[in-house]
Amino acid sequence: MSKSSSVTKAFAAAFVVLTVSAIAGIVTMVILYNTQIATMNPTPRPTFPSTTTGxxxxxxxxxxLVPERYKVFLWPRFYSQIIEEVNVTSANQTWHFSGNTTVYFHCVQGTSSIYLHSQNLDVYGPVVASTDTDEGIRVTRMENHQDQTNFLEIELDYALKTGGNYSLFLAFRGELGYLDGMYSSLYKEGIPAHEDDTDxxxxxxxxxxxxxxARKVFPCFDEPDFKAEFEVTIIHRRITTALANGINTDGANIIDDDWKATAFQPTPLMSTYLFAFTVSEFTPTRSSNHRVEINTYARPEATAAGHTKYAADITGRILNYFEGRFEINYPQRKLDQIALPDLISAGxxxxxxxxxxxxxLLYEEGVSSLLDKEDIAELIAHELAHQWFGNLVTMKWWNDIWLNEGFASYMTLYAVDAVEPDFKLKDVNILNNLHYAFEADALASSRPLSTSQGDVQTTSQILEMFDIITYYKGAAVLVMLADLVDQPVFDKAIRRYLSDWQYKNTDQNILWEYIQKADDESSGERNIAEVMNSWTKQIGYPVITINTTSGEAFQKHFLFNDSAVSSLSWHVPIRAMRYTTLFRLIWLKPGESAMKGEFVATKGEWILANVNCTGYYRVNYNPENWDRLITQLQKDPRRIPLMNRGQLVDDAFNLARAKLVNVTLALNLTRFIRNETELIPWAATISNLGYFVRMFDRSEVYGPMQMYLRNQVKGLYNSFSNxxxxxxxPTDHSSQQIQIKAIDVACSNELPECIEMAQHMYADLMKINSTNNINPNLRSVIYCQAVAxxxxxxxxxxxxxxxRSSDVSxxxxxxxxxxCTKKIWLLSRYLDYTLDPELIRMMEVTSSISDVSRNVAGQALAWNFIRAHWNYVGYWNAARLIEAVTGRFSTQFELKELERFAKDYxxxxxxxxAYQAIEQTAVNIQWVSENKDVxxxxxxxETA
Known part of the structure; x- marks a missing residue:
């Protein structure tokens, strides 16, 4: 944190010049910098920031005070090319930046104090003036608070007037961060960018x-509902290109032999967390679009090789889809995308x-798999959906971040389905979202989708909101809401919501008002807020138990921990079918049960609820109905909708984990999978038996379990043998995915012909100067199984x-x-490599350790490793790391270690x-002890 600052009038006057004359000010900054650099050593790479307490x-x-516009000058003092000297790395490099900002704001209530945010910045030279009268206002004190507020407090000689308009100028210096704020990214260019380059x-x-x-880059009002325009100028090396949120005004102004300045037009109103810029030697690929100039930037060699072509092609199509669906154009005339070597998230x-x-983002023909296209399309669709949900209409505070991320995840389902129908991803992803959310939301330590603002204050608390609940439960409840009011009604409400609240901030109550109005217009009889608040303001979800003899249905909070007490209930819309006949929509309200006779099955017919999995709940049945469903699956599974074949498996296994049905019922359900050829049921079965594997792969249960899985998958594996x-x-994307799953399950469970195939392909690859003839789709599973x-x-x-590889995929x-190796010493070596960013990039540390922990041979190694090196490996994505490494915990010893870890670190x-992992471990211990013998x-x- 920077200390409180004060400067002389001479310094203040010098920096006022910057706001009056941009180019003159830039030249002055360059002269000052060149003078300073001659008398100082280059700044070393910064260390990790310490965590403040209290x-x-x-x-x-x-x-x-309400900010309206920022004018920002930023000067990152770096060289885009590393020059190495003997025994000295990065000899010419510096890792700091400087700049200044003028924020123009409106005073809505008189005050003599200005509060904004600043973190890890050296701030100086404050100048406050009235833009109504041009009168300067003397600053008497400036202090950067050394606590978690990151408040920069500026005291004035007299109070600002209500209704007045003012400006605040500040100069600052800072150091580059680690994957947040402004940061550097080192990479190797396979083809020199310039003819005279040798390095x-x-x-x-x-x-x-x-x-x-944003507060780490320039002082600002760093909260999402302080939207403003941003006018930015970047000073950078002449051989580099600067990109920013806005449109480049008129190219770049040359300052001297080394530096130039690129100015950008003011942005539309936006939140500070969306402020962005890059400086690089990357080159663009232009997309065709009738109105928006779209450019996708990447390393020059990747651009030249065409690795950005697929992203460039699909971006314009997805943008057109969203513009048509929302009936609101993307709000700028340009859209830049850039593929970065280092980014903490995927996008x-x-x-x-x-x-x-x-x-x-990048796709290389012959190296990237065909399935990589699916991931690229989904990611681009997610980020483009944010241009409306999050950027155009923004949540008031981070407690409602699901209005950003849940909507982006939901809209991705439809965008990819529209522009790449051959992928057939919508149903798969609806179930994936549902199952990811169900797993996390079945713990008493879960959290509501929308919490109170008071519960989300610190940066740590805000970061905790970016979790499975926000992304996946958010998307799942929107699927349920759209089904409840009908898709056309939902879409009409969303278009109005976006139109009326563009460039503003909302909360979920405003969203409910728009859904309610559209529902009322279509003769709806529901109280939308009452219904939806039961899903967003409470943790968890219900299990609906249906008795097909009496026809009765009732709900109960579904929890893995059967000792937890809960009285929560929901407004549950139930869509059900009797054999081939769909029921009318039936409401199960809090504290009520369905009328007797509503769900009666006659003549041996079965009843199936939550048809097509639009509801955010699980379903249990009386034993007779379960038996009929199991019989139907074994006899003719296609009589049951595809999505429900997957959901029946998932419900049965999770009901067994919660001790609501016998575990043998869930296992009996898997018998039909031997003759199943569709992806969704197989994916659900593999995922749920994965829990059994994690619980028992260190016990005598594992041998017979492997034999059973080997027998079940053999037919599917052989169907793809040619x-x-x-x-x-195969040409079909769904078949491509199930082919990979078949190989993975078969080899993992020691099917001899599968192992022989993987070893043979890998051995051919290992031959000297051998061409890689393994199909890109199959490489991941072949590499893993051959190494294993x-x-x-x-x-x-x-x-x-x-x-040696230069291709990221x-x-x-x-x-x-x-x-994947079973050699413990090799896994230990690999974990040590994650501590060296020259070998494993920092953004890949979490996934690399998580991968090791999923290997039974590496789980204990990974657990010991993260505790020994927590200050390094836990710096980013720590929640994901804890979830992965503790996934096998099922003993009292492991529980005690985990509790000590949560207390001491x-x-x-x-x-x-960590606390969710503690709860899950306690559940695992009890479940294993009660079910292992059975x-x-x-x-x-089954294997006798």
């Missing part, structure tokens, strides 16, 4: 502001400048390929394969994840 009494900015090491500058890092939706992790043997894939069933030679070959596949935004007996009987 909560201040007030965490939110006062609302007496391929490169550096670029990028930003990541969400949620609270960030900054207005006008969307940043992506390059491995998530494709696999020739290293080819190999030794040192196979592992080190994969490691060497990883180091290929590196990701190899990085995952390295975690500074977990920050991962605290909630499960062992079942698998032994």
């Amino acid at each position: 909560l201040p009494p007030v965490m939110r900015l006062p609302k007496n 391929t090491d490169r550096v670029l500058i990028a930003t990541q502001m969400e949620p609270t890092s 960030m939706e900054n207005l006008g400048l969307i940043t992506y992790r390059e491995g998530a 494709y696999t043997a020739n290293s080819t894939v 069933h190999g030794g040192k030679e196979e592992w080190e070959f994969a490691w060497d390929l990883y180091l 290929e590196k990701d596949r190899l990085r995952r394969a390295l975690s 500074d977990l920050g935004p991962a605290s909630s994840a 499960i062992l007996e079942w698998f032994e009987r």
